[in-house]
Amino acid sequence: GNDQTISYKTGGTYTMKASFDYVPEMAKSELYLDFKIKKGKKEYTIPSVKIADGVIATSELPTVNSANAAYAPDAFQRIIKQAKEAQIMFLIQQANLRASELKSDSLKAFHKQVVTVAGDTKNYKLNNIEISAYASPDGGVELNTTLAENRQNNTEKYMNQQLKKGKIETEVDAKYTAQDWDGFQELVSKSNIQDKDLILRVLSMYSDPEQRETEIKNISSVYKTLADEILPQLRRARLTANYDVIGRSDEEINAAFDTDAKVLSNDELLYAATLTNDNARKEAIYKKTVELYPNDFRAYNNLGMMAYANGDLATAENYFKQAASKNANAAEVNTNLGLIELTKGNVANAETYLSKSTGANTANEALGNLYIKQGQYDRAVQAFGDTKTNSAALAQILAKDYNKAKSTLSAVKNPDAYTNYLMAVVGARTNNADLVKSSMDKVKQQDAALAAKAQNDREFAKYANEVK
Known part of the structure; x- marks a missing residue:
């Protein structure tokens, strides 16, 4: 036939590969x-040859059951940075503050917010007020430098008067930009004006402000549009009030949960759970x-995480599935459903879930458990990193790094x-x-059934x- 031929005189080797699904009974078995x-019509029987006693199935130990399920974190921030802005517009080549601008709704809302923040020190902290004054890039550098500086000074003087009037103490940080080419470029790029690409190309080709202005003025077809629609928006002073919004303290959050949890946001509640070690x-x-x-x-996810940690896999799975019904793409949910599938031995399903686990806090650990099931032990060790779990140690044992496993x-x-x-395996x-012996003595105290398993473990x- 076409099979391998072994020489009668010199002999040879023959390799036969076979695989069998593992069942627990194989632990105590003989192979x-x-x-x-067959030679012609004759058959010859050779005595059976024993080649192995039992099967070492350490890789099948259910260490994934004690893995760390992924935690879905809160987004609570006690201190939230906020800013309130307003603008004062100026006429061309002027720096005086017009009454119409000082009465604008935008500036009124700005002052109202500053007063609110300064007056409520429990919930807010006013950090400073920034003033940024600008001149449009037409008219020459020298003229615009003087113009922008005067706009800064006049706006700063006005702001200090308002703060004094309201008895508000805070820093006022003022600066000016003589020619606001950045603002000009931004407005042009967002506009629909004719030849805007040509204008933007001029800005990229020339850095000298006077050269830029000359080249843009040469584009006569659009310069009037620029003068009417773009440049007036750049003659301004921007006021920014920077302040902190101060949230509830830990004590206040705990007290609110005990008395009326409805006043707390979802993130405050999730954060409250991190304030206690009482499960x-x-x-x-x-x-x-x-x-x-x-x-x-x-x-839902975090309730499942707690159930998983307690060994209640059925309850954990139920919570994880409820979490998935709210957000099927959440990395934490996919990580945890992947772990559940691994506990059931459904490696393909687990791999599907874990392909969407990126970003979860225990994603790498879950992948390590997957790689163990796939027989990729070195890759599992790498995925676990410095994780200190049974599964991490199992991967190290299977990769024959016994010191690290210990x-x-x-x-x-x-x-x-x-x-x-x-540890006994190590x-x-x-x-x-x-x-x-010392390790198995501990096993006997913790789990008699597992200790009995050792009797047949090769x-x-x-x-x-x-x-024994």
Whole structure:
């Protein structure tokens, strides 16, 4: 036939590949090769050859069950930077403040906000007022420098008078720009005027202000439009009040939750959950958030995260699916649904979810668990990084980095039976009988069923006394 031929005299080697789906019973098993030889019409039987005792299935340990599910964070900020702006417009080649400008709705709203901020020191902090005065880029540098400086001085004087009148103390920072070419370029680029691309090209070709002005004036077809529509908008002084909006303190947020949670925003509620280590209170806060803000996926996700940490995978999955119904694209939700699929052994489904996990705080850890299931152990180690979990240690064991695995297991925050079981595996693989025994003694105290499993685990074939 066409199969490989082995020389009768010199012999040779033959490689046969086969794979079988793992079942737990294989842990205590024997693997034999049976042979059937045919020569012509005759058949010959060769005695079966035993080639292995049991199957080492350490990679199948369910360490993903103790993985860290992704947390959906709040966006609460106690201090929020805000700014209120207004503009005072000037006529061409003038720097005086016109009464019509000082009575504008924009300036009235500006002063009203400054008064409000300065008068409510509990909820606001007025940082400063900035004045930026400008001249349009027509008319020459010397003229515009004087003009812009005068506009700055007049506006600053006016602002100081208003602050004094209102008994408001704050810094006034003033500056001027003699020729506002940046503002000119921005307005032209946003306009629909004829030949605007030609004007913008002139700005990119020439840096000298006088050359720019000359070249633009030479475009006679549009200069009148510029003079009527663009340049007047650049003759201005911009006033900016910079202030902080001060939110509730931690104490106020906690008190509000206890008395009337409805006054809190969804982000304040989610933040409140971070202020306690009491899981019962944390859960109550998330449930109240779901009640008050049912369309926010984050509270559902975080309730699922808590259930996952408690080993209640069914409840966790239910919450994660509710979160997905609110935001199916959220990285945290996809990370957590990926973990759920891994606990079920559905690797393909997990991979689909985890392809959308970028940005979640435990995305790399979840990917590490995926890579373990795919047999990509070195890649798993890289994904876990410095994570101190059972799964991270499992990846290191499978990649044969036993020192690192031992260090990781020693640093697991809440070691469980699988933490100690893996430590026993490290002991067995490094010929440390004492470590095997001390670790298995802990497993027996934590999980009798897992300890019994060790009796048939080929990892401990040489350590029957230490694991019994």
